[in-house]
Amino acid sequence: MLLTTLQPAPDPGRMARWAASLRRGDGAAFEALFRALHPPLVRFAAGFVQSGAEAEDLVQEAFVRLWERRADIDPTLSVRAWLYRTVRNRALNQIRDRRRRADLLDAQPPRPTTTAAPDIALEARALADRLRTLVAALPERQREAFVLTRVEGLAHTEVAEVMGIAASTVNVHLVRALKALRAGLADR
Amino acid sequence: MSRDLLPPDLLDALHDEPEADALAAVWTQAAVLAEDARSAVDTEAAWAAVRAQTLARTSEHHSTPPPVVPPRAARFGRTRRFAMATLVAAVLGVVALGVWWSQPVAVVAGVGETVAAVLPDGSAVDLNSGSRLVYDRRFGALWGTPAERAVQLEGEAFFDVEPGAVPFVVATFNARVEVLGTAFNVDARAAERTTDVALVHGQVRLVGDAAEDASQIREAVVLAPGETAQVVTTTAGLTVAPPAEANAARRTAWRTGGLAFDAEPLPAVLAEIERRYGIAFALDARVSTETAATAFYATRPSLDALLGDLGVTWGVRFVPGPGGYRVVPAP
Numbered sequence: 001m002l003l004t005t006l007q008p009a010p011d012p013g014r015m016a017r018w019a020a021s022l023r024r025g026d027g028a029a030f031e032a033l034f035r036a037l038h039p040p041l042v043r044f045a046a047g048f049v050q051s052g053a054e055a056e057d058l059v060q061e062a063f064v065r066l067w068e069r070r071a072d073i074d075p076t077l078s079v080r081a082w083l084y085r086t087v088r089n090r091a092l093n094q095i096r097d098r099r100r101r102a103d104l105l106d107a108q109p110p111r112p113t114t115t116a117a118p119d120i121a122l123e124a125r126a127l128a129d130r131l132r133t134l135v136a137a138l139p140e141r142q143r144e145a146f147v148l149t150r151v152e153g154l155a156h157t158e159v160a161e162v163m164g165i166a167a168s169t170v171n172v173h174l175v176r177a178l179k180a181l182r183a184g185l186a187d188r
Numbered sequence: 189m190s191r192d193l194l195p196p197d198l199l200d201a202l203h204d205e206p207e208a209d210a211l212a213a214v215w216t217q218a219a220v221l222a223e224d225a226r227s228a229v230d231t232e233a234a235w236a237a238v239r240a241q242t243l244a245r246t247s248e249h250h251s252t253p254p255p256v257v258p259p260r261a262a263r264f265g266r267t268r269r270f271a272m273a274t275l276v277a278a279v280l281g282v283v284a285l286g287v288w289w290s291q292p293v294a295v296v297a298g299v300g301e302t303v304a305a306v307l308p309d310g311s312a313v314d315l316n317s318g319s320r321l322v323y324d325r326r327f328g329a330l331w332g333t334p335a336e337r338a339v340q341l342e343g344e345a346f347f348d349v350e351p352g353a354v355p356f357v358v359a360t361f362n363a364r365v366e367v368l369g370t371a372f373n374v375d376a377r378a379a380e381r382t383t384d385v386a387l388v389h390g391q392v393r394l395v396g397d398a399a400e401d402a403s404q405i406r407e408a409v410v411l412a413p414g415e416t417a418q419v420v421t422t423t424a425g426l427t428v429a430p431p432a433e434a435n436a437a438r439r440t441a442w443r444t445g446g447l448a449f450d451a452e453p454l455p456a457v458l459a460e461i462e463r464r465y466g467i468a469f470a471l472d473a474r475v476s477t478e479t480a481a482t483a484f485y486a487t488r489p490s491l492d493a494l495l496g497d498l499g500v501t502w503g504v505r506f507v508p509g510p511g512g513y514r515v516v517p518a519p
Contacts, residue, residue, distance in 0.1 A: 013379070014318065017342070027243040028294040028322050034238060035296070039229040060238050067242035128220040135221065149195060150218050156197040171201035178211040185214065 019079040048091035062086040081161035134184040145173035196510035295321045300466040310350040318463040319343025344375040363419035367392040386416040386439035396426035445488030468512030
C-alpha cells in the first residue's frame with residue numbers, strides 16, 4: 001500500500017515551531033519533540049552501540065543536553081539534525097574508547113552481529129536480512145549517509161549537518177553505498 | 189507495494205549515473221529496512237527518566253523546596269529520625285506533585301492520524317492530522333472552578349463542549365473562540381493566515397486576537413448554529429469576516445476520515461492532503477494557484493481516487509516523482 005511504504009513526511013514547520021518554543025523553555029514543546037524523535041533516535045543509536053540499554057542512554061543524554069542548552073538553539077538549524085549529530089558523536093566516542101581498551105587487551109574489536117533468521121522462507125525477510133548484512137559491511141561514512149536518509153528519513157541538508165560534510169558529499173556517499181549494495185545483491 | 193520515492197537531491201545525482209534505474213531499484217528495495225526497523229521502544233519510561241533530569245529539575249529552581257535540616261543523629265532518637273524521614277519524604281512528594289502539576293498537557297495528532305481526547309471538564313475534542321492542543325491540568329484550578337477553561341490550538345479540532353459556568357476558550361495564533369456549552373469546529377493554520385470557526389449547536393463568540401500584539405484585538409462576532417466565520421491575518425492587521433451559512437457536516441467530515449473543500453484554493457487543498465495522507469506535492473509553475481476546488485467525501489477516499497477527481501477538476505496531472513507528486517498541467 002502506498003501510504004504505509006512512504007517515509008513519515010518530516011514536517012519541518014512543526015519541528016521549527018517546537019524548536020522556537022523550546023528556546024523559550026516550553027516544556028510541552030520539549031515533550032512533543034521527545035515523543036516524536038525518541039523511537040527513531042534509539043533505533044539509530046542501536047546501529048552504533050552494542051546493547052539497547054546503551055542506545056537508550058545515549059539518546060536520553062542527548063535530550064538532557066538539548067534541554068540544558070535550549071537557550072542556545074540556533075533557530076536557523078534543524079534541532080533534529082542536532083540530536084542525531086549529538087547521538088552519533090557520543091556513540092562514536094564510546095566505540096573509540098572501547099576499541100582503545102580492546103587494543104590494549106589485544107582483543108578483537110567488537111563487530112556488529114547480524115543474526116540470520118533461522119526458519120523463515122519469506123522473500124522479504126530474506127531480502128531484509130541480506131540488505132542488513134550488506135549495509136553493516138559498508139564503509140562507515142557510506143553506511144551513515146545511507147541509514148540517515150533511507151531508514152531515518154532525514155533530508156540531505158540535515159544529514160550534511162549530522163555528518164559535518166557538504167550536502168553534495170552526502171550524495172557521493174549515497175551513490176557509492178547504492179552501488180555497493182547493488183553489487184552485493186547481484187553477487188549471489 | 190508501489191514504488192518508493194527517491195529524495196529529490198539523490199535523484200539529481202543519479203541523473204549522471206549509467207545505471208540510475210538499477211540503483212534507484214536498490215533504494216526502493218531498502219524500504220524493508222525502514223519497515224523492520226520499527227522495533228518496540230519504550231518511550232514512556234524514557235520520557236519519565238528524561239523529564240526527571242530536565243523539566244522537573246528546572247521547576248525545582250523556581251519553587252525552592254524548604255531547606256532540609258541535616259540530621260544530627262547523635263541527639264535524635266529512633267522515632268524522631270523516623271519522623272524526620274517521613275517529613276522529608278512528604279516534602280519531596282509535594283515538590284514532585286507540584287512539578288507534575290505545573291506541566292501543561294499536550295495532545296498531538298501526527299501526520300496521517302486523528303486523535304480523540306477528553307478534557308478535564310468532560311468536553312470532547314477530535315484533533316485533525318498535524319494538530320496540537322495544549323491546556324493546563326484541571327484548567328489550572330487546584331480546587332474548585334477555574335476562571336476559564338482555556339486551551340491552545342495549532343491546527344484543526346472539533347470541540348463538543350460540556351455546559352459549564354465558566355467560558356471555554358480556544359486560543360489560536362490570531363484568534364480566541366469563547367463558548368459556553370456547544371459543538372464547533374476550529375481550523376487555524378498559520379500558513380493559511382486564517383482561523384475558521386464553524387458552529388454545530390450552541391453559541392460561540394469569535395474575537396480577532398493575535399497573542400503577541402494587544403493592539404490587534406478586533407471586534408467580536410457571535411455565531412448561530414449552522415454558521416461559519418473567519419479571522420484572517422492580512423498585511424493591514426486582523427480582519428473578522430461576518431458570519432455566513434455553512435454546511436456543518438462538511439466542515440467536520442474529517443472526523444470520520446472524510447474530506448471537504450468549499451471553494452478552497454489549490455495550495456490549501458494540497459496542504460490538507462499532505463497532512464492527511466503523509467505525502468508531498470511539488471507545484472509546477474504553470475499551474476495556477478488561484479484555482480479553487482469544491483469537493484466532499486463523507487468517508488476517506490483512496491489517494492488514487494482523490495487525485496483522479498482533483499486532476500479532472502483542476503485540469504492537472506499528478507506525476508509520481510522525487511519526494512512525492514509533481515502537479516503539472518494536463519495535456
